[in-house]
Amino acid sequence: MENYRFNKKRGMALFLTLGFTTILVMMLGATLTSTSGGNIFAQDYHRKTAALYAAESGLAMIQDRLETNPDWEGTFDHEPTPFGEGSYSVSFGPSVNNLEPPDPTLYKSGPYGPVAPGTAYLKVEGHAFGRTEVVECIVGRKSENFLHAAMVATGKIYLDERVDVAGRVSSNDLSLTPADVISNFQGEAPWGNSTPPVYWDESVTSTDQVRGTIRSASESSGSISSNLVSISDEALVDQAPVPVANVQIQDAIDAKSGVAVRVPTSPTSPLSGDHYEGSHTTVTGDLILNNASLYIDGDLTVLGSIRGVGAVYVSGDTTFSGDSVVIANEDGVVLYSQGNVHLKGFNGTEWMDAVTASQGRSLEWSQTKQSFQRLKQIVTEFANNPQFTTAANPALAPPPDTPPIGSPDPDDGPAIGFYWRSEAGLLISNLAKDVSIYRPPGITENDLLGKMASVIDNEPSNPTQRFMAEKFRVLKDPSADTDNLLLNVIGINDGDTLTGSAEIVQNFAEGDQEGYVPNRGLQLEIFLATARIDGDHMGEPNFDAYEGLTDAQLARALVKHAHWLDLYNFDALGTSYFQGNIYTRGAIYAAQEVTIIGSLSAVDDPDEPDVAWTPPDRDPDDSDISLKPGDIHLGQGTRILHLSNLNPGPVSTVPSVGVVTWLR
Amino acid sequence: MAAGLLTAVLVLLVGVFAGGLQLMQRSEVHTAATTIGRSVLEDLEDRGGFTAVPHGPVVFDGSNPDPKSGNFPPDPYPVAVQDGREYTVTVEVRSPSSRLRSVLVSVSWGSGKIRLEKVFHASNSVL
Numbered sequence: 001m002e003n004y005r006f007n008k009k010r011g012m013a014l015f016l017t018l019g020f021t022t023i024l025v026m027m028l029g030a031t032l033t034s035t036s037g038g039n040i041f042a043q044d045y046h047r048k049t050a051a052l053y054a055a056e057s058g059l060a061m062i063q064d065r066l067e068t069n070p071d072w073e074g075t076f077d078h079e080p081t082p083f084g085e086g087s088y089s090v091s092f093g094p095s096v097n098n099l100e101p102p103d104p105t106l107y108k109s110g111p112y113g114p115v116a117p118g119t120a121y122l123k124v125e126g127h128a129f130g131r132t133e134v135v136e137c138i139v140g141r142k143s144e145n146f147l148h149a150a151m152v153a154t155g156k157i158y159l160d161e162r163v164d165v166a167g168r169v170s171s172n173d174l175s176l177t178p179a180d181v182i183s184n185f186q187g188e189a190p191w192g193n194s195t196p197p198v199y200w201d202e203s204v205t206s207t208d209q210v211r212g213t214i215r216s217a218s219e220s221s222g223s224i225s226s227n228l229v230s231i232s233d234e235a236l237v238d239q240a241p242v243p244v245a246n247v248q249i250q251d252a253i254d255a256k257s258g259v260a261v262r263v264p265t266s267p268t269s270p271l272s273g274d275h276y277e278g279s280h281t282t283v284t285g286d287l288i289l290n291n292a293s294l295y296i297d298g299d300l301t302v303l304g305s306i307r308g309v310g311a312v313y314v315s316g317d318t319t320f321s322g323d324s325v326v327i328a329n330e331d332g333v334v335l336y337s338q339g340n341v342h343l344k345g346f347n348g349t350e351w352m353d354a355v356t357a358s359q360g361r362s363l364e365w366s367q368t369k370q371s372f373q374r375l376k377q378i379v380t381e382f383a384n385n386p387q388f389t390t391a392a393n394p395a396l397a398p399p400p401d402t403p404p405i406g407s408p409d410p411d412d413g414p415a416i417g418f419y420w421r422s423e424a425g426l427l428i429s430n431l432a433k434d435v436s437i438y439r440p441p442g443i444t445e446n447d448l449l450g451k452m453a454s455v456i457d458n459e460p461s462n463p464t465q466r467f468m469a470e471k472f473r474v475l476k477d478p479s480a481d482t483d484n485l486l487l488n489v490i491g492i493n494d495g496d497t498l499t500g501s502a503e504i505v506q507n508f509a510e511g512d513q514e515g516y517v518p519n520r521g522l523q524l525e526i527f528l529a530t531a532r533i534d535g536d537h538m539g540e541p542n543f544d545a546y547e548g549l550t551d552a553q554l555a556r557a558l559v560k561h562a563h564w565l566d567l568y569n570f571d572a573l574g575t576s577y578f579q580g581n582i583y584t585r586g587a588i589y590a591a592q593e594v595t596i597i598g599s600l601s602a603v604d605d606p607d608e609p610d611v612a613w614t615p616p617d618r619d620p621d622d623s624d625i626s627l628k629p630g631d632i633h634l635g636q637g638t639r640i641l642h643l644s645n646l647n648p649g650p651v652s653t654v655p656s657v658g659v660v661t662w663l664r
Numbered sequence: 665m666a667a668g669l670l671t672a673v674l675v676l677l678v679g680v681f682a683g684g685l686q687l688m689q690r691s692e693v694h695t696a697a698t699t700i701g702r703s704v705l706e707d708l709e710d711r712g713g714f715t716a717v718p719h720g721p722v723v724f725d726g727s728n729p730d731p732k733s734g735n736f737p738p739d740p741y742p743v744a745v746q747d748g749r750e751y752t753v754t755v756e757v758r759s760p761s762s763r764l765r766s767v768l769v770s771v772s773w774g775s776g777k778i779r780l781e782k783v784f785h786a787s788n789s790v791l
Contacts, residue, residue, distance in 0.1 A: 240786030
């Protein structure tokens with residue numbers, strides 16, 4: 001009996017042990033599962049992250065490919081990433097490229113619906129450590145381009161003397177737009193010394209400005225000289241290089257080699273259509289384009305200016321001068337030069353300072369500049385707030401208690417006395433009339449333009465003298481029958497009467513005059529503006545001759561004049577002009593008071609050798625530096641006014657391709 | 665026999681627990697290192713991506729440690745400490761093209777190391 005009980009207890013122990021062991025084994029299993037699962041999770045977290053980055057890296061590589069070739073529809077199958085930590089795959093089948101459809105309205109079908117023109121649907125697989133992750137997105141053209149850039153250089157930028165870079169919408173809309181200055185230069189020792197790649201060789205004055213952002217791709221914080229930083233809206237270093245178009249200039253020229261019409265060496269009239277020249281070409285006189293395209297397989301030297309509307313393709317270097325003409329509309333020339341571009345001006349300001357001093361007319365010269373400066377300020381204020389009210393434009397209305405000046409002709413209407421008492425009226429009158437009663441406050445000399453005309457006439461003929469004489473002459477209405485060189489300059493007349501017609505104002509407001517203002521144009525605009533402020537209206541009974549002229553037309557003419565007076569700067573009277581956009585695969589050198597109304601692009605060709613260039617007849621005042629392809633050097637008061645609405649438009653770029661929408 | 669069986673199972677259990685704990689610790693370290701590497705790349709993305717990365721080739725070795733260039737590489741370069749463990753961060757940059765910058769982040773500890781690579785494109789940068 002005792003043994004039986006004892007045996008039963010021993011069996012119980014085994015049973016308990018087996019049971020306990022079973023529980024322990026289950027715990028063991030759970031522990032093993034948990035720890036190995038945790039480890040697998042940790043490993044997978046890394047693999048998944050690495051694969052996702054590989055997919056995003058692949059997307060970046062494909063974006064780069066599409067920027068240089070927007071039509072690309074190639075295949076990558078496990079293409080390694082730059083460090084080889086992963087790989088990526090893409091093919092156009094699942095992916096859809098519609099960045100540049102032949103028909104700009106064409107949609108392509110994609111897995112999530114139509115793919116809009118100008119975009120692409122991309123599906124990129126990333127692979128790392130045996131794991132695959134997928135990203136899907138829509139990429140498209142981004143706004144990052146240099147439509148608002150006054151100058152873009154893949155190389156360096158060197159500015160000498162005064163700096164004035166600004167942008168506006170058009171000659172009819174003086175609203176400011178950004179005028180960026182961009183250097184993609186990333187190398188070392190930019191100018192062969194410690195000079196930074198974006199450099200200004202001058203101290204700051206109140207008139208120096210860069211009304212935009214200066215962007216440097218160089219990572220150095222000192223890559224933009226500090227004086228430039230101080231006059232710019234913003235200065236940024238270590239910026240992404242801006243993509244610029246690789247225009248195949250030689251290909252464009254070769255494609256036109258069959259054109260039989262040649263480029264005239266002494267053009268007598270504006271050129272139209274296609275012209276081809278198979279060798280170095282020298283043109284004596286101005287090259288005026290009227291919707292023309294010129295193709296020159298060699299160097300082009302123009303002993304004059306290039307202006308109008310059209311395109312010029314040059315396979316070699318291009319040399320030309322600025323124009324004495326300011327164009328009042330948005331027409332422009334696009335110059336594509338495979339070689340260097342040398343844009344020359346004239347030392348007109350220095351020359352005027354010297355000759356007025358030698359003829360004892362320094363005071364008159366100073367007061368002429370002062371008068372135009374004040375006139376420009378008044379018209380610009382109107383352009384910024386084009387309202388015919390005393391409150392908005394007090395400079396166009398005399399103080400109420402100002403006595404009448406002279407004996408106004410009652411036939412000119414009741415507002416005539418109002419005009420003669422306004423500061424603007426007096427300034428205009430005193431510039432042209434040899435009567436002391438019209439002197440505005442602060443001006444002691446009269447007939448200022450007449451005296452300046454005699455100064456220029458008295459000088460012996462030389463290129464600068466002829467340029468200055470031409471500059472004044474072209475600003476006159478050709479119908480003005482007078483020997484006075486400066487009479488009717490920008491529409492200022494010495495006549496006592498202000499009569500005219502509505503067409504004088506309307507034609508200037510609506511037309512595309514090149515280089516001159518109609519006879520008495522500015523006078524009439526100022527007179528009518530003061531009349532409107534005085535409460536008069538156009539037409540019967542006050543202004544019969546101006547029936548049909550609207551406030552909008554009058555305002556538009558004045559705004560246009562503001563644009564013109566701004567460009568026709570008496571502080572830099574020697575200024576010559578180039579209106580258009582310059583694109584070169586070489587370097588750009590502009591000097592001697594050239595105003596560029598448009599933009600500059602110097603784009604190095606990586607397939608061509610970096611040959612240093614020193615402009616053969618560079619101004620001796622400019623710093624002695626040599627330029628390389630992609631560099632820009634602006635010297636001696638070169639100014640850039642970037643017009644957003646310039647026709648045929650800024651130099652095209654390869655717009656960047658960025659992610660528009662993430663799908664996965 | 666029961667005692668022997670019990671002893672054997674207990675010994676096995678202790679061994680498995682010890683190994684499991686070691687494995688768990690390794691998982692935590694691996695996860696922490698991946699998180700550190702990822703934080704470097706995400707920080708660069710937040711600060712503009714391409715524009716936050718210098719031109720390559722360049723190496724910032726956290727074991728030296730090489731001095732930073734401005735804010736690059738971002739923290740926790742050169743060394744991160746988590747749960748009392750030190751992780752050394754090394755960052756390498758290459759520029760496959762003028763519009764691309766590839767960043768390789770290596771995070772190492774003891775005898776272990778993880779590496780993460782990401783390419784930044786200029787168009788995706790905040791200008």
